[in-house]
Amino acid sequence: MRIDIVTIFPAFFDVLDVSLIGKARESGVLDLRVHDLREHTHDRHRTVDDTPYGGGAGMVMKPEPWGEALDEILVDDAVLVVPTPSGEVFTQATARELAGEEHLVFACGRYEGIDQRVLDHYAARGRVRLVSIGDYVLNGGEVASMAMIEAIGRLIPGVVGNPESLVEESHELGMLEYPIYTKPAEWRGLTVPDVLLSGHHAKIAEWRRAQALERTRERRPDLLDERDR
């Protein structure tokens, strides 16, 4: 998969050199490139923002640098992903959908956001997804892009060593994950539930399912069907 990121803060993405995503880049499974939006400005101050038409607080990202950058990068059938608190909510299902794409381009806005015409222009010519990582406001799209790239990247075959570990985790089965334990069997007087030491696979599976359901009821009832709540 190829991922391009356009930002005024390329340094944010230095951390994508480490851990599983870093390994995926090294092995060639993931071709990830970071672009500085200011390379597409042509004035002495490398200006990327201006005041909003109609007035109001804050600054808006100018369309010209974005147009120049995206014309160059948004080639083939790439999906343009624009992180914004006004977008659809990014979920595990969104991550799965985007993991099936060949090429994603992340456009990281700052300030109050990007001039609407940029989004309209590319939406008329290709696929654009406006996505929010949650109901809170960040200072820009960089941290949101990073979260999405990690969630998407780990679903690309070959990125996570043992694909089985992807199956039972939170959100993949529509529920939160059951509690997990490792050795030692006793730590600070706290023990591991007996069933997990029993070796009885059917009982273990049943216990985990019940625990997952109980947790989900308590913490995230919105994930459950009406009848399971």
Ligand code: ADE
């Ligand atoms: N940019 C600012 N806040 C955001 C959010 N919650 N999700 C995605 N992008 C953002």
